[in-house]
Each structure stands twice: as C-alpha cells, then as structure tokens.
Amino acid sequence: MTVHLLPCGTSILTNLLPPRSVTSLGWDDVEVLTEWAGRTLTDALDRPQTWVESFRTEIGPYLTPIADCQRPGKLSAEVASLHRYPSRYSALMPDDRVVLLASDTAEGMLAALLNAARFRRPVRVHAQPVLDSTAEGVPLIDAGSGEPVHILEPVHILRIPGLLPDRTTTFTEAIENVAKALVWAALLHRPPRTELALHLSGGYKATLPYLVSFAEYVKGERPPLRAFCLHEGNTEDPNGENPNDLVEIYLRATRIKDDMNELAVVAETDRLPANSDRLLDFAYTSVRGQARLTPLGRGLVAMRPYLTGVV
Secondary structure (H helix, E strand, O other), X not given: OEEEEEEOXXXXXXXXXXXXXXXXXXXXXXXXXXXXXXXXOOOOOOOHHHXXXXXXXXXXXXXXXXXXXXXXXXXXXXXXXXXXXXXXXOOOOOOOEEEEEEOOOHHHHHHHHHHHHOOOOOEEEEOOOOOOOOOXXXXXXXXXXXXXXXXXOOEEEEEOOOOOOOOOOOHHHXXXXXXXXXXXXXXXXXXXXXXXXXXXXXXXXXXXXXXXXHHHHHHHHOOOEEEEEOOOOOOOOOOOOOOXXXXXXXXXXXXXXXXXXXXXXXXXHOOOOOOOOXXXXXXXXXXXXXXXXXXXXXXXXXXXXXXXOOO
C-alpha cells in the first residue's frame, strides 16, 4: 500500500478543451461542467452532502470519457505524476490511497472531482481536514470499475479552507489547513511502515515549499516518506506524453522535539525563546522584541500535538 498526497490544480479543465483534449469531450461538454460548478458549488463547498446527488445526475454522464482516456499523462499534472510513480510502467494498486487537496473555489473542487473520476474508484469528499482517524468524508462515487468496491481504496478529496489562488488574505489560514491535511493523510489515515508519496507537480504553487517543510517533520515522525515533482516536458512530443520521469525531492532530517519545544514557547507566550533561535525567521519572526508566528509556524503548531516525543 502507498498513500499518494497531491495538491490539486486546475490543469485538467484546460486540458479537456479541444484541440488539446485527449478525451471525446467537447467545448459544450466542458461548459456544462464549469457551469454546474459555478451554480452548485460556489456557496456550498463546505456542504458536499448537499450536492452529491446533483453531481451524480448532472456530471456523472461526463465522467466515462475521462476514466477511459488512453493517454492519462495528458489529462492533468496530477494524473501524469501518478502515472509516473515509481516508473512509467507502474499503476495504482487496489490498496493504494489517493488524497487530493482542493482549493477553496468551485473551479478547484471541480478539477479535483474530475481528477478523482479518472481512477474508477470510490470517491469521498471532505469539507475540511478533520483531525479524526474515523473521518471518512461524504461518499460521492461508490462504484468501482471491474473491481469489487471493497478491495479498492477510495480517492479522498480534502477541501482546504482559505486556499484562494486569486488573493492572499486568507493564506495563513490556508497553510494551517494544508498542515492539517498532511496530518490527516500521513499520521491519522496511514498505517505504520506504509510509504507516503508526496506529489508536488500540480496545485497552488505557493503551498508547495510549505508542504516540503511540513513533510520533513512528518518523515521524522513516521517514515517512509518521499516527495516528487514532474517536469512538464516537451509539449511538442509526437507521442503526446510527458517523456520525463519523476524528480525526487530529498528531505532533510529534523530535530522534532527541539524544534517543537522551541515553537511552543512562541505559540504560548509570544516571547522569543531564550535557549535557541533555530526557527527564527522560519517559523517565527521578531517584531519589536516579541515573537510572531509565520504561516509556516502556524502550520507546525497545528501539527505539534500529533508528533510524538514533544513535551
């Protein structure tokens, strides 16, 4: 079993449009999809249970061409990255779990839903990352394809509240929720000794360096964890596929206990730690002699209760 965690962007929406599309969907079909998302999701992203039936009836008929696509590497950055793990000849195993992080927009959620449909698996949607090992989300798609449902791990879509690519006013909230999503996928919903593969090929680019830093602490807590990125490749490739393999991003070792205890001083007192400044100008800054958490620091504080060896 491998748990695959992917921040999810919107490239699939562009790639479904002719002449780029590698499916049978046309302009009118994609317009139906985006119109549904704008009408149905805009004010209900935090209530997926209210649009499950609408998705099944209105969007369901458009999913088969995506699932049947014979050139999956051209569908989206996310599918292309999974298609290359660990090599171009591999495929997802029935017990592999895919977790997609969706932005807090109708377009971002639609892209995540369409990416999820590619894998012909049950799909569950979470309005936000709830730090509970029993949180299984709202069932969206129940049926597998050619496989008994009970042996196919579902695709989980986690909405990240505050992740709004068109503005940064809620960026700190978003980064806290990204950290919680990593806790959900890596610590609460991943069996021991199961590999976590972090795919950094898609999604809101500003979140990617934060995910790398968070992943370094998770790796220290529960290995194995590996991070990858996929170069977009030559778009003029006559075979229509990305010719590149995944580039591994190597993660540094961390001092979990020391760093989290230093961070606790800042979070609980707003004071600069007396005995260490390892995380200064990284997880916190000094403002007129007082300590202030950075967005990354806020995310690490959210993760702290789930890291062992911390006092």
